[in-house]
Amino acid sequence: MSNFNSFINTLTKGSQNIENVQSMGTAKSLKIILLGPSLLQQGGISNYEKLFLEYAPSEVQICHIVTHEEGTTAFKIIVFLNAVWKFLWMLINEEVDIIQLEISQRGSVLRQGIMTFLAWIFHKPIIIHAHGSQFHIFYAELAKWMQYLLNWVFCKCQRLIVLSESWKNFYIENLGLKPEQVVVFYNPVKVPAEVPHRSLSKKLNLLFLGRIGKRKGAFDLIKAFSLLPTEYQTTSSLIMAGDGDIEQARNLVTTLNLEDYITLPGWIGSDKRDILLTQANIFVLPSYNEGLPLAMLEAMACELAVIVTPVGGIPEIVTHSENGLIVNPGDVQQLSDAIKSLIENETLRLSLGSKARTSVFALDIKNHWFSFLDLYHSVLNSDAQ
Structure with missing residues (x-):
């Protein structure tokens, strides 16, 4: 990283320069x-x-x-x-x-x-x-x-x-x-002052925020969820919020008999998004292309363990097994295994979430x-x- x-060093120098200018009364x-x-x-x-x-x-x-x-x-x-x-x-x-x-x-x-x-x-x-x-x-x-x-x-x-x-x-x-x-x-990212305690969660909530479609890996995520053991599916839920190819995604959910576990509410506003981030345990965004996704940064700021791909600026923020998990785009089995590892290992899940939050303070x-x-x-x- x-x-x-x-970038952090540059940011620190920049804030000092602005403070110096303002303290001299010359801010224009x-x-x-x-x-x-x-x-x-x-x-x-x-x-x-x-x-x-x-x-x-x-x-x-x-x-x-x-x-x-x-x-x-x-x-x-x-x-x-x-x-x-x-x-x-x-x-x-x-x-x-x-x-x-x-x-x-x-x-x-x-x-x-x-x-x-x-x-x-x-x-x-x-x-x-x-x-x-x-x-x-x-x-x-x-x-x-x-x-x-x-x-x-x-x-x-x-x-x-x-x-x-x-x-x-x-x-x-x-x-x-x-x-x-x-x-x-x-x-x-706007870093919330407080985040909920997520230890000993009886049911784990997985969250996807973004445009539903191939680029964001939405269909890969549905398929990866279908590969989870039945006991993990029944103790988990996946919410995929966003516009895009929603009907295609719903058809895939129906085909894989996952209607009881996966919800696609469509596009949501910022208030609903904040509620979902608070209720979630794991954030998943298996994209093929990215700039630097705001949704991922928001999830990290909320102390969520994140599963993402090494595309765009993501690998400059997320280090595998340190403050998140990184999987290859399009590798459905690897994605499913990553989800499984976070479902069954609370210690890892909470540790990744805590380090994720700390790592975005500077942002x-x-x-x-x-x-x-x-x-x-x-x-x-x-x-x-």
């Missing part, structure tokens, strides 16, 4: 335009934006412009055109310090690419925050001329924020960004904002030179 430790109010999806939208970026905006310090004024909202194609176009109009009006009429764009892949790249170009025309400092879990696949499928165009757009930013060292290496090697342009900010949203304040001032200082 050397990359993670390096910053005006940021944040371009990203609707806060009402389902997904990781929207959840991140809500947490980011909720904890924004008083010295930062953020105008959130919605560039995407779920609906018909015509509705999405109207939302985006409205965002372009509002963005241009602010660029022309208001003092703006930094443009920050939340980006994933596919349509998001097109929308935010246009916004990046407009910000560049107006000579505004640009920060792109990349969240895409499958950006590498999307990029590889593009025609060469589209890759060159995308490279040109990305290189116009002062900083590109990525979710892990592995993603940093990808963007530098493939999109031509300079190493000093790319910074790693692990996703933040608390307040520390995340220290890093962002340091980044904002760094960008503005370099731009002024």
Whole structure:
């Protein structure tokens, strides 16, 4: 976990720098335009934006412009055109310090690419925050001329924020960004002050949070649960909350005769999510591709033992048998064995959960904002030179 430790050291220095600036009375109010999806939208970026905006310090004024909202194609176009109009009006009429764009892949790249170009025309400092879990696949499928165009757009930013060292290496090697342009900010999490006691649980609750489908390993998880001994199935339950291919998942549950043990409630709000995290004993996310899943970090902050895969930024946070269990994507038997080991070994389950919680303290949203304040001032200082 050397990359993670390096991040912690950088975080500590950043918070000290901000405190020094504030203690001298020179903290400047910053005006940021944040371009990203609707806060009402389902997904990781929207959840991140809500947490980011909720904890924004008083010295930062953020105008959130919605560039995407779920609906018909015509509705999405109207939302985006409205965002372009509002963005241009602010660029022309208001003092703006930094443009920050939340980006994933596919349509998001097109929308935010246009916004990046407009910000560049107006000579505004640009920060792109990349969240895409499958950006590498999307990029590889593009025609060469589209890759060159995308490279040109990305290189116009002062900083590109990525979710892990592995993603940093990808963007530098493939999109031509300079190493000093790319910074790693692990996703933040709101760490609860208290967590429930989970020892001597009579029934164990397994929890999956995320889009139901192949990418998140939802079907693998259902199959892995079916391989558990009957006595473990009857003393356990699995809740799989999220949108996506819910009917396909329910059909698989029915085919495997697991209706009494597996529940698929669909997408849930943050309040219900927090309740499920409190009631759970084990969190499972057997993904094939990830950035750095917020759901996993939330589970770790709630002191849950986690079973995950070594994709995206996950192996920079989770070390096998230390603060979680890691299984290979698509290995259903290995996944089932990992679940079985945590069901039958309470000591291991509680130990992994305790260490998981401790390991994400540094990722608390307040520390995340220290890093962002340091980044904002760094960008503005370099731009002024």
